[in-house]
Amino acid sequence: MPNFADRLIEAARLHGPLCVGIDPHAGRIPALFGGDTAEGVQAWGLEVIRLAGEVGVASVKPQVGLFERLGPDGMSALQVVCRAAREAGLVTILDAKRGDIGSTAEGYARAYLADDAPFPCDALTVNPYMGLDTLEPFVRLAKETGRGIAVLAMTSNPGSADFQAKDMGGAPLYARVVTALGPLIGRLQGASGWSSLMLVAGATGPEEARALRALAPKALFLVPGYGAQGAGADDALAGFVRAGNRLEGGVVNASRSVTLPGGAAEADTLEQWREIVGAAMNEAKRDLAGAAGATA
């Protein structure tokens, strides 16, 4: 199997850079699916995946915390959703933002990146605060299993200004993190030239995204902040690079705006819901693919 980066860039070339976030926010799961229970979340997540497969998107990104809030049953729902996404051939990035020292990091890596992982995904988001040795178990297993990690660099929330954007000896912390990641990015480089070590690079900071691209030419970007968080397609693609007649270099996540759009909560039937959510997904897909110059 090609490595994660090669699979993701191929999917983005085919479908444009939309990544559909699967974020079961409390109280937002339509009654149609059973509402805000583990069963409801699972049924909703499976339909989001079916629709994402039909629309054709680069990737899906389940948000672990919003499953975890429902306890062990929520984690079972996450497991079912992860398996279904990969069976549907969707490149699955699990948003867990894990990070811990050696043996515990190995535990998290095995939970998500092993071939027999209970929560199988293609890539996992991780937090770099504790240092490079805490990323090593994830990198090692990702290399072995053809999977990837997405390291938080510059996130899209206002608080990213508190530490990530602060100067650390002549460059912001996020730039220090990305520079330090250089050797790991190299180790996970695939046949496409892109690395399976992604960077989370918030769409609310296009200048930062361009700075990150200069520091890490081979890292695919996972861009949050598009849609509900306010950034437009051009800002979201600020860190992408020209490849022939289009832009490439990662995926752009949209969650609430495409999976919980206005009217979806009140849909009476699955058909109505599929129409509303499918339209929102298609619109985001076209918007991003258009801005990237893709024909999808």
Place this chain on the structure above:
Amino acid sequence: MPNFADRLIEAARLHGPLCVGIDPHAGRIPALFGGDTAEGVQAWGLEVIRLAGEVGVASVKPQVGLFERLGPDGMSALQVVCRAAREAGLVTILDAKRGDIGSTAEGYARAYLADDAPFPCDALTVNPYMGLDTLEPFVRLAKETGRGIAVLAMTSNPGSADFQAKDMGGAPLYARVVTALGPLIGRLQGASGWSSLMLVAGATGPEEARALRALAPKALFLVPGYGAQGAGADDALAGFVRAGNRLEGGVVNASRSVTLPGGAAEADTLEQWREIVGAAMNEAKRDLAGAAGATA
């Protein structure tokens, strides 16, 4: 119910500062309990809790990643262990190192800090990299439910040198984090004067611990790195302060050295295992209580 800080400092005054880490490392659960399965981990965790209650310790700290690696069943085991620890009256700090933006942070907070949390604990470890707004949902819920959070400041692994210890405009990043936490520390202050916002302050850096204490006189410390990771009791207590004839100011975690000591894996009977592990737990308790000047 008194707030988390008040309960933890009372327990530490009574028993000394030992916190028993419940870290079910892969392949290390004794065959006696069923080995490295969710069932084995659960049975082992329950006996560790029973023993910790009998020995008398300030706190227990389950390590979530080592349950999570076993999938939804591992998370069920975590749930059972958390509930049993709290029912046994042990102050329970869950080591999850979570962190995410607003609505997802709320999901994680609800999973661990709500009164009806599926994984109930008294405090949760969280990662500050993404900024103060990402800590806010945890602080708000902790305030409401009398619970606490332990924010990563200076961890005990070698990689803490990569970013945490690097200079950010005249002070290391970990000091910047602690300074920024000031108002949140104040908001969670309890009747004892101590705050339910703890700091993770690695025992491998006693100088850093003293620097952190100067910056945050009211934050309890959660000190990893004692025992298996190499630090002695005096180093572990470097950030504690004098209160009467003893030192106080937090808890010191010991995991492998007290729950997986030499010989425990080969114990044939529960009685043998209890003798070996109980002795290790008592030794760490006496070592730390002695260094703190407590009579326990």
